[in-house]
Amino acid sequence: MNIAVETENQIQEPVQEKTLYEKLSTSVVWAKIFRWEFWPFSVFYFPIMFYWAWLSLKTRSFFFFTAANPTIEFGGMLGESKHKIFNLIPGQFIPKTYKLNPSVDQESFLERLKLEGLDYPFIVKPDIGERGWMVEIIKTEKELAAYLNRVQVDFLVQEYVPYEVELGIFYYRYPNCDHGTVSSIVMKDMLSVTGDGERNIESLMYDDARAKMHIEDFRIKKPELLERIPAFGEKVEINSIGNHSRGTTFLNGNHLINERLIKVIEKVSSQIDGFYFGRYDLRCRSVEDLYQGNHFKILELNGAGAEPAHIYQPGFSLIQAYKDIIHHLKVLADISMLNKKKGIPYYSFRQGLKEIKKIKKYNQQKN
Numbered sequence: 001m002n003i004a005v006e007t008e009n010q011i012q013e014p015v016q017e018k019t020l021y022e023k024l025s026t027s028v029v030w031a032k033i034f035r036w037e038f039w040p041f042s043v044f045y046f047p048i049m050f051y052w053a054w055l056s057l058k059t060r061s062f063f064f065f066t067a068a069n070p071t072i073e074f075g076g077m078l079g080e081s082k083h084k085i086f087n088l089i090p091g092q093f094i095p096k097t098y099k100l101n102p103s104v105d106q107e108s109f110l111e112r113l114k115l116e117g118l119d120y121p122f123i124v125k126p127d128i129g130e131r132g133w134m135v136e137i138i139k140t141e142k143e144l145a146a147y148l149n150r151v152q153v154d155f156l157v158q159e160y161v162p163y164e165v166e167l168g169i170f171y172y173r174y175p176n177c178d179h180g181t182v183s184s185i186v187m188k189d190m191l192s193v194t195g196d197g198e199r200n201i202e203s204l205m206y207d208d209a210r211a212k213m214h215i216e217d218f219r220i221k222k223p224e225l226l227e228r229i230p231a232f233g234e235k236v237e238i239n240s241i242g243n244h245s246r247g248t249t250f251l252n253g254n255h256l257i258n259e260r261l262i263k264v265i266e267k268v269s270s271q272i273d274g275f276y277f278g279r280y281d282l283r284c285r286s287v288e289d290l291y292q293g294n295h296f297k298i299l300e301l302n303g304a305g306a307e308p309a310h311i312y313q314p315g316f317s318l319i320q321a322y323k324d325i326i327h328h329l330k331v332l333a334d335i336s337m338l339n340k341k342k343g344i345p346y347y348s349f350r351q352g353l354k355e356i357k358k359i360k361k362y363n364q365q366k367n
Contacts, residue, residue, distance in 0.1 A: 031209035036321075037244070037312045038213075051326055055333045059340075063352035065304040067336040067344045071274030074347070075336075076303010079359035082156060083127050085301050088272050095159035095297045099127055102151045106144060113157065123158040126151070128362060130305075132243030153362070161297045163283040166190075166242045167253060167290075168309045171265050172277045172331050175338045180269060182262050183328065184279070184308035185254055191239040191247030195230025201238060202226035214239070214247045242281065242299075250312035260291040267293065272301075276335050279306035304332060 032038045056062045066075040071088060073080040083099045098116060100109065113122070124147055125135040134151065137160065138144050166188040173180025191211060193204040202218075205211035205226075218226055218238070230236045242248050269275060284296035308328050311321035340346060347355065 026207060026209050026212065028209050028212050031213075035209075035314070036318050037250070037314060037316075047322065048325055048329070051329060055329060059333055059337055059346070061346040062349065063347040064336045064340075065332055066347040066352070067339040068277045068332055069275050069303045070339060070344045071272075072303045074304075074355050076278055076301075077305040078130075079128055079355065079362065080303060081127050082125070082129075082300060083154075085303075086156075088275065089268075089298060089301065090271050093268055093296075093298050095123075095161050095299070097156055097158040099154060099156055102148075102153055102155065104148065106141070106148055109144065109148065109157075110141075116157075118157070118159055121160045123156075123160055124151075125156050125158065127154040127156055129153075132241055132246040135241050135243065135246075137240055158299075161283040161299065163285045163295065163297070165286060165290075166281070166283050166299075167256075168250075168279050168281050169261075169265055170279045170306065170308050170328070171269055172328075172335065173266075173269065174335055175276060175342060179266060180262075180276075182257050182265055183331075184310045184324070185252075185256050186309035186312070187251040187253040187256075188242040189249040189251055190237050190242065191249075192235055192237045193230065195232055195234040195236065197232035198229070200227050200229045201236060204230070205238075210247055210249065211238075244309070244312055249314065250309050252310040252313040252316065254310055256287055258291070264290060264293045268298070275301070275303075276339070277306075277332055278303040279309070 036044060055064065065077050068075045072085060076085075083097070086094055086097050096116060096118060098112070100112070104112075113119070121137050121139045123135065124138055126133065129135070134147075134155075136143070136147055138147060168184075168186040168188065169182055170184035171180055171182055191214065193201055193208075193211065195204065202215060205215050205218075215226070225238060228236070239247050244250055265280070268280075279302045280298050281300040281302070282290075282296050282298045284290040286295075289295040308324050310316075311324050336346070
């Protein structure tokens with residue numbers, strides 16, 4: 001018996017220690033310190049505040065941005081209603097979407113869903129929200145019941161768009177010009193793991209710092225998913241919500257910008273009254289389809305608060321990121337000043353503070 005045990009121990013392969021590089025590459029603490037894409041918003045944007053102060057002096061208004069998109073609340077900087085923005089966009093460019101009150105019960109919800117011609121899966125998201133907060137794909141009645149139990153604010157129900165390619169396309173147009181341009185494209189690579197045929201999804205997530213940041217959330221919401229063991233080489237998309245805060249990797253897609261794309265985005269933008277500056281988040285069947293103006297749907301339109309999100313490409317230069325942000329803020333200020341000359345006023349300081357208080361109150365309500 002001792003001999004058998006001894007023989008078994010002899011043939012066991014030794015567990016190899018991870019190298020320092022491997023430990024650091026999977027360390028969440030290391031990533032949050034040395035990979036600026038994970039820095040808190042206030043830390044990353046602190047240097048930009050000095051340029052913002054200069055623009056406020058130049059425009060003589062802290063709330064100059066409110067004139068950039070006059071048909072969007074607060075210019076689309078904060079607290080804007082997604083539902084109201086969708087009402088500005090021609091229906092053929094957006095998924096079927098409608099708004100509900102948080103007091104809706106499940107039976108009424110399902111009746112409305114059937115009336116709208118929708119079925120599982122579908123998307124639910126707060127009418128006012130940002131950075132992926134409470135955006136979910138609902139696939140079952142159990143998931144629906146859990147969402148209705150949690151949601152405390154007005155929310156949207158949106159048709160799920162099954163196209164594989166998700167992009168963020170930044171567009172702007174000066175009010176004194178007939179044509180605008182596309183200045184940034186971010187390609188979205190959803191959070192995923194690749195199976196080795198032996199370990200479950202939770203174990204595989206420990207191999208990547210980005211994925212490790214979201215393990216606890218999945219333990220609460222989808223513990224059964226973490227237990228699944230993917231086949232060798234099988235890629236499993238574990239989060240299909242295209243937000244950086246939800247684990248999506250943002251990739252620089254500026255090489256996709258060409259005259260065909262600009263023409264398509266221009267066609268859409270020209271039909272949205274009062275829109276001059278912002279980013280479309282959309283899904284398309286393929287980039288070539290998008291170039292032809294076919295098989296794409298706009299999931300959201302973000303206004304003055306939108307970022308040129310290509311900068312969050314892993315390894316992207318921090319200095320270049322700041323240059324790109326400053327360029328877009330300059331454009332934002334220039335558009336606002338041109339609109340002011342056309343008679344579109346900035347929010348007064350009093351109006352701006354009132355809007356900020358309203359947003360603050362909403363944030364307290366949602367928590």
